[in-house]
Amino acid sequence: MTHWFDELLPEAKAYVGEKRELVVNAGLSVSGLQHVGRLRGEITLSHLLARALRGAGRPVVQSLVLYTQDEWKGKEGQLGQFKGDEGRKYVGRRLIDVPDPFACHGNWVDHYWRDFGGVLERFAPGVRIVTTTEAYKNPEMQALVRDLAARSEEVRVLVNKYRARHPYPSGWIPFEAFCEECHTIGAKTISIDGTTAKYRCERCGHSGSSSIEKGKLNWRLEWPALWKVYRVDIEPFGKDHATPGGSRDSCKEIAETIMHFRPPMGIPYEWVGISDRGKDLGDMGSSDFLGFTPAQWIEVADPEVLRYLYAYNPIFRRLVLDLYRVDTYHDLYDRAEERFFSADREGDEEDQARSYELAQVSAPPTERPFALSYRHAAFLSQISPEHGRIEWCVKRLRDTGILDRTPTNLERDRIARRLEQSRGWVEKYAPENRVRLMEVLSPQVQSQLDAKDREGLRLYATKAAGLPWTEDAIKESMVSLTKAGSLPVETGRFFRDLYLVLLGSEKGPRAAPFLAVLEKEWVVRRLKEAAH
Ligand SMILES: [Zn+2]
Ligand SMILES: [Zn+2]
Known part of the structure; x- marks a missing residue:
């Protein structure tokens, strides 16, 4: 194709x-x-x-x-x-x-x-x-x-x-003449001579003449x-x-x-529609003030990510954008980037790679750059200190193995941008991804855990300790634990317990990408402490 x-x-x-x-x-x-x-x-x-x-x-x-x-x-x-x-x-x-x-x-x-x-x-x-x-x-x-x-x-x-x-x-x-009396456009033109239009204005009844520079065809x-x-x-x-x-x-x-x-x-x-958390609100419209601006987009993403969506989706098909889904758009973009730098592509992967190439405003880099997952960036930007944030995050990425080398300047710049963009995104469009780690396990939280809750956390702590600390491995470990029926509590209750001991609240963001940016030792220690 x-x-x-x-x-x-x-x-x-x-x-x-x-x-x-x-x-x-x-x-x-x-x-x-x-x-x-x-x-x-x-x-x-x-x-x-x-x-x-x-x-x-x-x-x-x-x-x-x-x-x-x-x-x-x-x-x-x-x-x-x-x-x-x-x-x-x-x-x-x-x-x-x-x-x-x-x-x-x-x-x-x-x-x-x-x-x-x-x-x-x-x-x-x-x-x-x-x-x-x-x-x-x-x-x-x-x-x-x-x-x-x-x-x-x-x-x-x-x-x-x-x-x-x-x-x-x-x-x-x-020709629609300009009316010098009521200052509107659309007066009926009687004649044009040189650069002057003679007109009669149906709005205010005035007859006169005005420059054709002020009117329009x-x-x-x-x-x-x-x-x-x-x-x-x-x-x-x-x-x-x-x-x-x-x-x-x-x-x-x-x-x-x-x-x-x-x-x-x-x-x-075709037009571009706007949706709000999946609800299609119709086509973006200028005089209806429906949609969002390029200035709003660059607060949460690079221009290339939007250009990618426009390059990938055929021009004759309607496309719907949703600021709530900016994280997903980054996943698509990152995957296309991976395809572009891969020698082995088939089917739609060719289209993704070509769209990535088209999406670039400047020439694409010669080697595949490190891409910090937007969702990881969203959490990292929140759990990192304000001062020296980028250094701190790069170190965390190295420690967790998400990044396996010293980043180039280009990569560092992109990490820095994604941290800032994703943080703005959480604040403005996806507040349920707000997180704040609980520094010390509080007695209030401990009092909300019964023996079964503690047993579930202990089981997971043991499992987590042996994991390679990646999003995929974490996700898999949770699926296997909940599917195997080996947990002493319901799945929903297990996640409630998990968020409770990490964040101090019963709800939280998607667990695997969130845990992946935390220090494994810290997570295991906290789980054990809570299970004690
Ligand atoms: Zn008039
Ligand atoms: Zn203004």
Whole structure:
């Protein structure tokens, strides 16, 4: 089986043919929360394509258009960002003209772009960003606006083919002017002369004129106009535009018949959903403020881990992300890393290895680096001292045999990052993994153990003393002990006893990965002490 990306790439190469300088573009509307779903097609896929084409010796620009002239619609989620009713008075303005609800940035766009644009370089370096606000200052774009206005009847007939039920009336000009009176966008354009639009505003009744720099083309014209002005060759886009006879088809036809150029290769992709502890909450949505941002992601994981999920899961299939499962995502990533550095792979392992390679932002290391399990890191970060934490953890990893050599700088850096990331993850998204070792076995705990409890702990202490202290061996020892029926207490009671004597509480995290990062001697001593 060929990796989905390696099936797509030859198609892209065939589409662009011999053309040397290429532009891979995508577009985003900064209508609200800039969630990680937008890193999938718009950023990661574009980056993979741009990088592969550069590898084939061509200069490639990866570009991103931010739709900042779009109207702020005042959806419920958007209004909810403001205190009380304040948001209502901004409905109809351009996104760029809506104030920052939190007053820490110049406007709405700057505020919501921060948690995406501010860390974008780490997910895909070198993306060229243009806003549509800038685009309308471009003389080429302005000339196109004039041309389309001059041929408005021809444009109208074509656009109406796609709007059978609500055709535009004769005299329609495909430009949404800015109203100087009520400062909204979408005033009806009467005529365009030079860089000035004459308009009549249906919102406030004002008639006047404004610069075309402040307005925008109707979206069916705007999309192909941006392709033309920015010379786009390849463009991934969200699947909602992809239906036959849908918006992309109309834009493609406009490009070919009205603007006379070949439209870019379009690559539709599926949305990214969000779930909360396994409960699917639907697709991430910007103006619905549903999802989480790239800035939130890098608090708990490296960008490569998310890129891996995007590289591994075919672009045409929906994917659901859950911050509660970040530990599992690391398991997947680590396993893929292992496959990548292994000579012996079969079936899906090939896809995993290839996805790992694609996920790397920089060239992958030459040898397989040590990967500290995210779950181990989560516990280590909590039981280690604040001061000198990394040294302490490295020593513990050496002592427990999890790490069998002195780590390289790269490995140390990754250990340090995982300690910090996993700790943040426990605090923010998985608090049931919080642990605090009980320094001294308390009389309260001892009083909660009866003779059978103590016998169970004694049995396990003996077993543990003879184990190689790894997660797998610990897990196996517990399974064999509970399955063999040799425990004097029920399985649930045994774990309750175990957590009680180690943590002082009846519940705790998954036992094997947790025990594996503790000192074996300490665990055995504590069990024996409690069994005494
Ligand atoms: Zn702000
Ligand atoms: Zn107005």
